[in-house]
Amino acid sequence: METNCSNLMPLSSDFAEKERSICIFGTGDFGRSLGFKLLQCGFSVIYGSRNPNSATLLLPKGVQALSHTEAAEKSSVILLAVHRDHYSFLTKITDVLEGKILVDVSNNLKINQYSESNAEYLAQTVPGAKVVKAFNTVSAWALQTGTLDASRQVFVCSDDREAKGTVIDIVCAMGLSPQDQGSLVAAKDIENYPLQLFPMWRLPMYVCAGLTVFVFLYCFLTDVIYSAVKEGKDISFRISISIPNKVFPIVSLLLLGLTYLPGVIAAILQLYRGTKYRRFPDWLDRWMLCRKQLGLVALSYAFLHAIYTLVIPIRYYVRYRTSNSIITQIRNNDTSAFVNMYAWRTDSYIAMGILGFFFYVLLGITSLPSVSNAINWREFRFVQSKLGYLTLLLCTGHALIFGWDRFMYFSRFRWYLPPAYTLSLVVPCIVLILKLILITPCIDKRITQIRQGWEKSSKVQTGTKFANGDFTMECNI
Ligand SMILES: Cc1cc2nc3c(=O)[nH]c(=O)nc-3n(C[C@H](O)[C@H](O)[C@H](O)COP(=O)(O)OP(=O)(O)OC[C@H]3O[C@@H](n4cnc5c(N)ncnc54)[C@H](O)[C@@H]3O)c2cc1C
Numbered sequence: 001m002e003t004n005c006s007n008l009m010p011l012s013s014d015f016a017e018k019e020r021s022i023c024i025f026g027t028g029d030f031g032r033s034l035g036f037k038l039l040q041c042g043f044s045v046i047y048g049s050r051n052p053n054s055a056t057l058l059l060p061k062g063v064q065a066l067s068h069t070e071a072a073e074k075s076s077v078i079l080l081a082v083h084r085d086h087y088s089f090l091t092k093i094t095d096v097l098e099g100k101i102l103v104d105v106s107n108n109l110k111i112n113q114y115s116e117s118n119a120e121y122l123a124q125t126v127p128g129a130k131v132v133k134a135f136n137t138v139s140a141w142a143l144q145t146g147t148l149d150a151s152r153q154v155f156v157c158s159d160d161r162e163a164k165g166t167v168i169d170i171v172c173a174m175g176l177s178p179q180d181q182g183s184l185v186a187a188k189d190i191e192n193y194p195l196q197l198f199p200m201w202r203l204p205m206y207v208c209a210g211l212t213v214f215v216f217l218y219c220f221l222t223d224v225i226y227s228a229v230k231e232g233k234d235i236s237f238r239i240s241i242s243i244p245n246k247v248f249p250i251v252s253l254l255l256l257g258l259t260y261l262p263g264v265i266a267a268i269l270q271l272y273r274g275t276k277y278r279r280f281p282d283w284l285d286r287w288m289l290c291r292k293q294l295g296l297v298a299l300s301y302a303f304l305h306a307i308y309t310l311v312i313p314i315r316y317y318v319r320y321r322t323s324n325s326i327i328t329q330i331r332n333n334d335t336s337a338f339v340n341m342y343a344w345r346t347d348s349y350i351a352m353g354i355l356g357f358f359f360y361v362l363l364g365i366t367s368l369p370s371v372s373n374a375i376n377w378r379e380f381r382f383v384q385s386k387l388g389y390l391t392l393l394l395c396t397g398h399a400l401i402f403g404w405d406r407f408m409y410f411s412r413f414r415w416y417l418p419p420a421y422t423l424s425l426v427v428p429c430i431v432l433i434l435k436l437i438l439i440t441p442c443i444d445k446r447i448t449q450i451r452q453g454w455e456k457s458s459k460v461q462t463g464t465k466f467a468n469g470d471f472t473m474e475c476n477i
């Protein structure tokens with residue numbers, strides 16, 4: 001839960017009394033960076049070190065370096081910038097730490113490295129202290145350079161509410177964004193957080209990479225290899241623009257379909273079960289949770305398609321074909337007739353592509369935290385759900401009209417394989433047809449009832465109560 005700094009209570013009186021002085025144990029990289037930032041924000045900083053005299057040389061001007069015991073006596077808040085392996089030294093000074101706020105900033109090298117979190121271990125080591133977990137997601141480098149854009153969030157948790165409030169005050173005073181994560185049990189997740197590498201992006205990236213390789217090979221086989229083997233023509237130059245300009249839009253449209261497919265499956269499942277108070281299967285849960293990332297990867301491919309399309313007129317191959325066709329017509333004293341239907345077709349598919357791209361970008365813009373924070377949930381759902389389906393419809397229409405009836409003529413198949421554009425249409429068409437069925441009044445009414453808490457088995461109206469974890473709705477982060 002994000003904590004609004006402007007709504008916070010003033011610094012607790014005990015804390016204010018100690019004249020905003022903060023003690024930091026450890027004069028290493030992180031301890032120094034924290035001290036530097038705290039000094040900038042008007043706090044006085046006292047370091048507790050094993051070697052106070054030699055440590056002073058490396059510390060920012062205006063700080064004191066004392067022994068651990070002396071430093072701890074001077075402040076009610078102690079930031080422990082020491083690795084977990086060294087916490088044992090604290091057992092010798094437990095009396096001076098009694099009742100103090102001890103902030104665990106530590107991280108581990110591996111996810112779930114220890115059975116208990118470092119903060120819980122610290123609480124066991126110094127039972128008289130009020131242990132708070134915080135600051136572990138901020139890097140020493142970012143604190144020193146001030147480039148905190150990506151790491152401004154500070155997750156805070158503790159079993160002691162007052163101690164947590166004091167640490168949140170300090171976080172706010174440092175210009176960072178505290179995120180209250182509840183009790184110390186949350187420390188394990190908070191410690192695992194910085195060790196995760198794009199957890200929500202992994203599945204969409206794998207899906208995207210797999211589809212890209214598959215569609216590329218499909219186009220390469222049906223274009224370049226087929227022409228070489230069957231017609232003896234070398235058209236390998238197509239690898240640089242023509243084939244990518246098939247791969248990117250086809251994969252983009254497929255991914256867009258895959259973004260909206262889980263919502264449709266979820267609705268069918270809820271209809272079948274007659275309740276929303278039952279967990280979705282894990283695979284569907286995971287799929288629903290990475291829709292934002294799937295959508296954004298799809299958008300990036302649509303951008304590439306738009307850029308590749310821009311260069312079509314300046315390509316040597318295109319200019320050669322156009323001038324050749326004109327010269328042939330002049331030579332033959334011939335003029336190809338203007339076909340109204342072709343004009344309609346090209347204009348319509350390009351117009352649909354442009355409009356589809358416009359709404360696609362709009363979806364991307366509303367997923368930016370700064371934009372989504374400025375609109376309410378209903379507005380966000382309207383854009384993401386309603387305009388999302390409109391985008392899918394326009395982009396599917398664009399590809400359908402572009403390809404027209406080519407998929408119906410077997411003569412257009414190469415080695416029994418249909419034209420590449422048909423690959424992009426399968427998933428979006430399934431999603432659109434299912435959605436069309438789901439929005440028919442009688443089915444839509446039942447889905448709405450189920451979402452409002454109605455259950456088939458008990459026929460009990462349960463209002464707006466949500467069973468924990470029954471439905472995973474991803475928030476835009
Ligand atoms: C460029 C781009 C950016 C995107 N950015 C985001 C983003 O920032 N955040 C994000 O979440 N998605 C994002 N998406 C993905 C997608 O737009 C959204 O997930 C969208 O809300 C899906 O709409 P939906 O109608 O399929 O699903 P939903 O509206 O989520 O509904 C899916 C199913 O969930 C169930 N359901 C819905 N409401 C309730 C309820 N109140 N109670 C119980 N069950 C319910 C129903 O079964 C419903 O059919 C993005 C997509 C794209 C293309």
Ligand SMILES: NC(=O)c1ccc[n+]([C@@H]2O[C@H](COP(=O)([O-])OP(=O)(O)OC[C@H]3O[C@@H](n4cnc5c(N)ncnc54)[C@H](OP(=O)(O)O)[C@@H]3O)[C@@H](O)[C@H]2O)c1
Nearest residue numbers: 026027028029030031049050081082083086106107139140
């Ligand atoms: N570096 C980062 O960007 C970063 C970010 C988030 C969290 N953290 C966490 O912050 C903590 C410190 O990290 P760091 O990068 O500053 O490490 P570091 O540079 O190795 O410094 C650790 C400090 O701990 C003290 N220390 C070492 N051995 C000790 C012992 N046996 N007993 C008591 N104190 C001892 C030392 O200070 P004295 O010599 O003064 O005693 C030392 O300078 C770690 O838990 C780390 O996970 C670091």
Ligand code: HEM
Nearest residue numbers: 246249250252253302306309353354356357395399421424
């Ligand atoms: C700026 C907007 C867009 C323009 C101007 C545009 C234009 C084009 C053009 C000119 C083609 C034919 C390419 C060729 O002849 O090889 C094409 C094909 C295609 N476009 Fe778009 N497009 C746009 C946006 C989109 C979007 C948003 C999607 C959906 C993801 C999309 C999906 C497709 C698909 C699937 C094809 C067929 C690819 C093939 O098999 O050759 N387009 N588009």
